[in-house]
Amino acid sequence: MxxxxxxxxxxxxxxxxxxxxxxxxxxxxxxxxxSVVVIxxxxxxxxxxxxxxxxxxxxxxxxxxxxVLLATGEQTTIALLxxxxxxMGGKAVSCTGAQAxxxxxxxxxxxxxxxxxxxxxxxxxxxxNIVVVAGFQGITSSGRITTLGRGxxxxxxxxxxxxxxxxxxxxxxxxxxxxxxxxxxxxxxxKIPVISYEEMLEMASSGSKVMQSRSVEFANKFxxxxxxxxxxxxxxxxxxxxxxxxxxxxxxxxxSLEKDQAKITITAIPDQPGNAAQVLKAIGDANLNIDxxxxxxxxxxxxxxxxxLHKSDLKKAQAALGAAAKSISDKVQIxxxxxxxxxxxxxxxxxxxxxxxxxxxxxLGEAGINIDMISTSEIKIAVIVDxxxxxxxxxxxxxxxxxxxxx
Amino acid sequence: MxxxxxxxxxxxxxxxxxxxxxxxxxxxxxxxxxSVVVIxxxxxxxxxxxxxxxxxxxxxxxxxxxxVLLATGEQTTIALLxxxxxxMGGKAVSCTGAQAxxxxxxxxxxxxxxxxxxxxxxxxxxxxNIVVVAGFQGITSSGRITTLGRGxxxxxxxxxxxxxxxxxxxxxxxxxxxxxxxxxxxxxxxKIPVISYEEMLEMASSGSKVMQSRSVEFANKFxxxxxxxxxxxxxxxxxxxxxxxxxxxxxxxxxSLEKDQAKITITAIPDQPGNAAQVLKAIGDANLNIDxxxxxxxxxxxxxxxxxLHKSDLKKAQAALGAAAKSISDKVQIxxxxxxxxxxxxxxxxxxxxxxxxxxxxxLGEAGINIDMISTSEIKIAVIVDxxxxxxxxxxxxxxxxxxxxx
Numbered sequence: 093m094x095x096x097x098x099x100x101x102x103x104x105x106x107x108x109x110x111x112x113x114x115x116x117x118x119x120x121x122x123x124x125x126x127s128v129v130v131i132x133x134x135x136x137x138x139x140x141x142x143x144x145x146x147x148x149x150x151x152x153x154x155x156x157x158x159x160v161l162l163a164t165g166e167q168t169t170i171a172l173l174x175x176x177x178x179x180m181g182g183k184a185v186s187c188t189g190a191q192a193x194x195x196x197x198x199x200x201x202x203x204x205x206x207x208x209x210x211x212x213x214x215x216x217x218x219x220x221n222i223v224v225v226a227g228f229q230g231i232t233s234s235g236r237i238t239t240l241g242r243g244x245x246x247x248x249x250x251x252x253x254x255x256x257x258x259x260x261x262x263x264x265x266x267x268x269x270x271x272x273x274x275x276x277x278x279x280x281x282x283k284i285p286v287i288s289y290e291e292m293l294e295m296a297s298s299g300s301k302v303m304q305s306r307s308v309e310f311a312n313k314f315x316x317x318x319x320x321x322x323x324x325x326x327x328x329x330x331x332x333x334x335x336x337x338x339x340x341x342x343x344x345x346x347x348s349l350e351k352d353q354a355k356i357t358i359t360a361i362p363d364q365p366g367n368a369a370q371v372l373k374a375i376g377d378a379n380l381n382i383d384x385x386x387x388x389x390x391x392x393x394x395x396x397x398x399x400x401l402h403k404s405d406l407k408k409a410q411a412a413l414g415a416a417a418k419s420i421s422d423k424v425q426i427x428x429x430x431x432x433x434x435x436x437x438x439x440x441x442x443x444x445x446x447x448x449x450x451x452x453x454x455x456l457g458e459a460g461i462n463i464d465m466i467s468t469s470e471i472k473i474a475v476i477v478d479x480x481x482x483x484x485x486x487x488x489x490x491x492x493x494x495x496x497x498x499x
Numbered sequence: 500m501x502x503x504x505x506x507x508x509x510x511x512x513x514x515x516x517x518x519x520x521x522x523x524x525x526x527x528x529x530x531x532x533x534s535v536v537v538i539x540x541x542x543x544x545x546x547x548x549x550x551x552x553x554x555x556x557x558x559x560x561x562x563x564x565x566x567v568l569l570a571t572g573e574q575t576t577i578a579l580l581x582x583x584x585x586x587m588g589g590k591a592v593s594c595t596g597a598q599a600x601x602x603x604x605x606x607x608x609x610x611x612x613x614x615x616x617x618x619x620x621x622x623x624x625x626x627x628n629i630v631v632v633a634g635f636q637g638i639t640s641s642g643r644i645t646t647l648g649r650g651x652x653x654x655x656x657x658x659x660x661x662x663x664x665x666x667x668x669x670x671x672x673x674x675x676x677x678x679x680x681x682x683x684x685x686x687x688x689x690k691i692p693v694i695s696y697e698e699m700l701e702m703a704s705s706g707s708k709v710m711q712s713r714s715v716e717f718a719n720k721f722x723x724x725x726x727x728x729x730x731x732x733x734x735x736x737x738x739x740x741x742x743x744x745x746x747x748x749x750x751x752x753x754x755s756l757e758k759d760q761a762k763i764t765i766t767a768i769p770d771q772p773g774n775a776a777q778v779l780k781a782i783g784d785a786n787l788n789i790d791x792x793x794x795x796x797x798x799x800x801x802x803x804x805x806x807x808l809h810k811s812d813l814k815k816a817q818a819a820l821g822a823a824a825k826s827i828s829d830k831v832q833i834x835x836x837x838x839x840x841x842x843x844x845x846x847x848x849x850x851x852x853x854x855x856x857x858x859x860x861x862x863l864g865e866a867g868i869n870i871d872m873i874s875t876s877e878i879k880i881a882v883i884v885d886x887x888x889x890x891x892x893x894x895x896x897x898x899x900x901x902x903x904x905x906x
Contacts, residue, residue: 108555108556111556112556115556142575145515145575145579146578146579146582149515149518149519149522149580149582149583149586150582150583150585151577151584151586151707152586153582154582154585155582157578157581157585157592157593158577158582159572159594160574160576160577160578160581160593161575161579161582163574164571164574164575164578167567167568167570167571167574168552168568168571169570170563170567171553171565171571172552172556172564172568173556173565174561174564174567175553175556175557175560175564175565175568176556176557177559177810177826178557178564179556179558179559179560179563185563185564186564186567188567188644191642200719211637212642235598235619237595262578295630355796369650448656
């Protein structure tokens with residue numbers, strides 16, 4: 093008998109009919125001879141409704157109470173799903189995050205899981221129950237309700253799967269799995285059957301937002317294999333798991349696109365130790381996330397740093413940098429540009445294959461697409477292109493590595 | 500510095516504006532130098548919405564999960580109220596029933612409070628917080644969420660007031676207090692400034708449903724004085740407290756009406772020990788509440804029992820009695836009648852005043868109102884009249900005891 097953790101997102105439990113659909117699925121899974129734990133999110137729309145309500149009583153709702161409020165969303169779903177399973181003749185019991193033993197730190201609205209004491213969940217499983225656990229929420233050691241922030245329900249599923257030593261964790265969502273590229277851009281993109289944690293992380297950080305990076309990181313850290321699949325059909329999904337040697341035969345696993353990027357270039361920085369750090373610190377202090385950072389070899393004693401960021405952060409970044417630059421030298425210049433995009437090719441196979449970057453750049457050049465910046469990691473090659481070329485660039489790279497063909 | 504527990508019902512917190520109104524009230528109470536605990540219900544309409552949702556996933560929702568579902572209603576209100584208080588510059592923190600230490604038995608949907616461990620509430624009060632507690636809910640000793648059933652938030656307020664040894668408990672509702680009669684029936688009815696627990700109980704059991712009886716019983720048992728008052732104005736309300744000698748000067752405190760009553764009469768019961776009990780047991784087994792029970796002296800070896808009940812229970816009662824009657828004797832006859840009402844005059848003063856019943860019956864007779872049944876307790880005289888006379892009967896008794904005049 094296997095122990096399976098299934099997670100259903102807000103769309104999958106978005107109305108009573110869909111909740112009944114999920115109830116049928118989890119019952120089938122149990123009747124096939126498995127112990128089943130189900131993690132659910134708030135019904136889609138519920139969280140937004142609660143946030144709206146909060147704003148009507150307070151312009152800036154205190155985060156501790158926001159967590160108490162938002163936690164009702166998942167609590168509603170667990171009760172309804174447990175009722176639906178029971179109505180179909182099954183045996184189910186609901187657990188809030190607190191009842192499931194999910195203990196977090198006290199950083200409200202984006203708490204981190206400290207530890208899980210799954211005694212109650214295990215006891216209920218042993219009693220033959222389908223255990224329905226509220227995702228996204230936990231409790232501090234002093235008993236305050238917390239929420240885990242965006243993607244928190246995925247994290248609950250993976251962390252609980254680790255804690256109860258589940259055999260498999262299934263993340264049900266509204267897509268069939270992880271694709272070689274966004275099927276809306278690349279019609280002949282294929283679903284990836286197996287992908288490594290590292291590749292999944294690089295895909296996620298490059299715009300393929302099937303899951304939040306920290307859930308994948310958590311799965312990687314605790315070695316929890318998980319499958320991303322569609323709650324509306326029975327198609328097999330994408331298994332995300334530890335890297336193994338057979339995976340290396342595929343050079344590029346997928347291509348992802350990050351739109352709406354912007355670039356800031358800082359020129360004429362006196363090339364002395366600490367100056368670059370001082371510039372970047374200003375960005376960090378302003379709580380802005382930057383992505384690709386490129387510093388070329390200095391010329392004539394002056395350094396030049398470029399980095400990319402989301403265009404919505406551009407104004408804030410310029411303001412923060414202006415102050416920092418002045419404190420270094422009056423000559424320092426800051427230029428900004430938006431209207432660019434990042435296209436990434438990801439695959440652990442590139443470690444053992446040479447010429448991958450050349451092949452990618454060549455294909456883009458042949459297609460008449462200009463490359464503005466390049467950044468590489470061990471398993472990723474990322475290029476910045478003009479946004480007018482972004483879709484063509486994804487299709488070109490996808491085809492260059494023959495990702496439309498089964499490996 | 501006094502410690503005050505305030506309870507606000509669903510109408511009083513029915514929308515964001517009203518929640519802000521409550522926030523202002525509790526802040527004023529705190530700024531007047533008091534420690535304040537606030538108990539709130541679910542926003543009006545929320546509970547009904549949740550019940551509807553439950554019925555869409557299950558025809559007969561399992562009660563344990565219904566409690567988990569309904570508890571989200573009060574949890575939403577506590578978060579919103581704590582936010583609203585904070586937004587106004589106050590210091591507030593929310594507590595679910597579990598967090599407030601309200602431990603109940605495991606009878607879901609109508610749990611009884613076992614004990615309260617108010618350590619956390621006291622600690623938060625000591626920190627200068629307005630403590631906002633979810634009414635209507637608790638937790639079993641094994642950690643399952645329970646609800647206390649109808650009127651449960653009043654019970655939470657009174658029980659918590661007892662546990663923290665509050666100086667006063669204020670039950671805010673949508674009426675100004677307890678009246679000498681329903682002001683919709685008796686335009687010159689007056690608000691009662693002080694009433695004893697016992698009188699309040701008799702009024703409640705006679706149709707004046709400002710509060711559920713068990714909350715009043717709990718207050719009586721633990722000696723918690725409480726005030727019923729209106730959340731929409733600043734009028735003084737009705738103080739419900741221990742009986743004292745000054746209260747006895749008022750013979751009748753109020754008159755109440757219970758509409759939609761029905762009567763069942765069982766005749767020709769062989770007058771042997773146990774027969775009456777067998778009949779009444781059938782009613783109890785069917786989970787029906789009966790009210791006035793009258794057995795006249797038997798004639799010719801045959802007893803005759805009448806009792807009243809709500810007319811919605813009449814059919815069920817007839818079915819249950821039919822079977823029981825047959826097992827006693829074929830001669831037993833059951834007759835049923837609806838279209839009647841109960842009018843009660845309540846007052847602890849009648850203990851020390853004679854002729855009260857005669858005065859009441861005389862007034863009703865003069866008004867041409869026929870009395871069908873009579874039942875009396877130490878502090879109540881109740882009569883059954885035809886429903887066509889019910890309103891006139893209330894007005895007649897109210898005037899006969901000069902309740903329209905200040906005592």
